[in-house]
Amino acid sequence: KANMVFLESPAGVGFSQPVLNDTDYNDNFTTNRAYEFLEQFLELYPRYKNREFYITGESYAGIYIPFLVHKLVASPIANLSLTGFAIGNPFTDNIIDGTGECTSECESALEAGISMSEWDNSDVLNQYYIYGDVCKLQSNNQSKTLIPNKNIRPLTHRGLVGPCQDVYTASYLQLPTVQAAIHVIPDQIEWTDCSSAVTSHYTRSDSALSKYPTILQAGLKGLIYSGDADSNVNFIGTERWLTDEGLNLTVTEKWQAWFGPDKQLAGYTVRYTNLTFTTVKGAGHMVPAHRPLHALYLFECFLYGNRACQSFKYPKDALEYLSGADLGATTTAVVDSSANVWWVIGSLAALVGVALLGWRGYVHHFTSSYTELETKPIGSRK
Incomplete structure (x- = not known):
């Protein structure tokens, strides 16, 4: 349905080499290198010129992508038809993102109100996916959602290898x-899934909010999505920088529930001027890893439109029976595989704990385990 290009960025993470000079590790330099990559890619593969082009990423891509999209809007690349962008659980503003987290007063009250054993056991809570199991093979699995300043990285519990997926992926x-x-x-x-050389030398930007006014005026399709079980870059802080504490965007369509192709509640969505914000129920920091079916459906609806994606055929899994999912509801239509669309999807989370190999399209071994229908996300203030 779409051609996908996976970009490991910046140089020095994953298979992307070599490690750069210390002064080269900053967001402006990374943006310029990604811009050069796109120019060279189109020259090497001219058949992709003038096709609809989307940029997506997760986590620190909340900085990378607005920087890159802003540059592409200000200085367009010939024959690159920039159409839209999507960012998952995006680190966007160093101050506003943190307003959705547990405050120091809350932390102190919590410590005083629970037993010592409960407090000690909070060490292994995975802050990137609060429902996730713990991989005992990893030495740094003390994720400490409630206790800051720990060396952490996101885990998933999908698939046959369970929460140790990242360990086996590296092997x-x-x-x-x-x-x-x-x-x-x-x-x-x-x-390795995390580059200490890059992390220790990278100069991070405090905010990407200044890039958005230009981006939003360019008429692009924009999607911000958040797994609601991520306590690291949680959806409450994201909603705040989208609204009164940041961009102050105007709501054009109020919060409403959205459902996946399995007829299960998949999350909630709100529409602002030129931008959509969607939560994914039961997903953590890496939405496609935790809710692969709903993530696939979300992306395809974003790409092709809600009416078109409702006609597509989607994978099913016997484990969905555990949640009462409607596995009997089938769809038959499929879009032409020669669709005139391509994506650049990068490993854009190196600086916050993981260098991903792009968007992980896990379409198997998924489960659902969630609660009753609400009218809006828990904790949302709008």
Whole structure:
């Protein structure tokens, strides 16, 4: 349905080499390198010129993508038809994002109100996915949602390997046969999901809000989505920078529930001028990893429109029976595989704990376990 390009950025994360000079690790430099990549990509693959083009990412992509989109709007690349962008659980503003977190007063009250054993056990709570299981293979799994300043990285509990997926992913990508199959240069690289060299030298921007006025005036399709089980970059802080504490966007369509192709409640959505904000029920920091079916449906509705995506055929899993999902509801229509669309989807979370290999399209081994229908997200102030 769409052509996808996975970009590991900045250089020094994943298979992207080499490690740069310390002074080169900042968001303006990263933006310029991504811009150069797009120019060169279109020259190498001219068949993708003038196709609808979207940029997506997660986490620190809340900085990377607005910086890059702003540059593309201000200085368009010839034959690159920038159409829209989507950012998941985006770190956007260093101050406003944190207003949705547990305050120091709340933390002190919580510590005083629970037993010592309960407080100690909070160490292993995964702040990126509060419903997730813990991988005992990882030495740094003390995620400490309630206790700050820990070395943490997001985990998932999907698939046959459960919460240890990241451990096995690293081992898999170390295999010489795998690296040969995906044409890694040089021949062998020690792949890790988090680059300490990049993290320790990168100068991070405090906010991307200043980029949005220009972006929103460009007439692009914009989607901000948040897994509501992520306590690290939670949807409450995101809603605040979209509204009265940040961009002060005007609501054009009020909060309403949205449902996946399995007829289950998938989250809530609100429409602002030139931008949509959507929560994904039961998903953590990496929405496609935790709610693959609903993530796929969300992206395709964003790409093709709500009416079109309702006619597409989607995968199903026997585990959905556990949630009462309607597995009997089938759809038959499928769009032409030669669709005139392509995406750049990058590993854009290196600085907050993980260098992803792009958008993870997990369409198998998904479950649902959630509660009754509400009229708006819990904690939303609008």
